[in-house]
Amino acid sequence: MSLISTSETQHEHEDVPPIDAGERLYRRLLLGWYKHGKPDPIPQKAFMPRPWVSEDRPGDYDGLSVNRACLTNIETAATRPDNGQKVDLVEFGVADLHEFGLSVIPKPLKADKSHAVIPELNSVDHCKLTELEKMEEWALALRKRAVLVFKA
């Protein structure tokens, strides 16, 4: 398996291994209303960054949050860190990102070493129309690849 080259140097994430092309990723879905009782299909906006609204609401400025499956488990990944509530969880692959020209970089948090971000899906570029349109299509493509692995 090949290693992904990232824009971050290895020493900045010494406590987590570099991301491998074969890795799987998780993303938590927000609470929502679904006509079929479950996210089917997974909403396109689930793969869009929170938009920038103001200096106080910068949105997902560093990228879309995901969790590395190899550094966590489904139960933990499906648990909201703020209140412990379980939410729906979807899974997709690093290879899927590559296919669309996207990347993923580790951004381990104190309480969650599995945290990573997809930097191309960020709220800053979301403000630029041409970038926004690309992001919208990427989000649609990703939702088609993602699979629901936990239903809250």
Next chain:
Amino acid sequence: MTVLQGYSSEIVRDETRLATGAGGTPAGALVTSARADAQVWKQAIDQMLHWKSSPSLFEANDQPDDDILDTAVDYAVDQMDSEDGDPAPTSIIPSGSGRVAMEWNDGPVTVVIEFIKLGVATMTEFRRGKLVRRSRLVRNPRSRQLELRG
């Protein structure tokens, strides 16, 4: 004319009836009677109202703004009450930073209406994975209905 009709969407459902082309609606555009969907719309409206009254359901960055929820609920009520309203969406989710997004799917077509501030929404249509159209919806102060702007 509902926003989906005017947007040339081909959202297809069971119990459909053919809309005659008028005012730019392309031939073959299929629309549904909102009556068949009224109960589904009501469920969606009830859920959005629940979100408004229970802010602790969401992380701070995801809680829909009251103004935006009001606009989304108003739109939903308009469709539920109208005989030729838009069909109920496949999903309604908070889309971050106070916004709410409704999505419709039918085969190769996906339409997303995102409510972004009081009385304003964006509408995006995708066909076979490509973004083909984006428009702005603004509430007409007289009719209080969302209308396409460009």
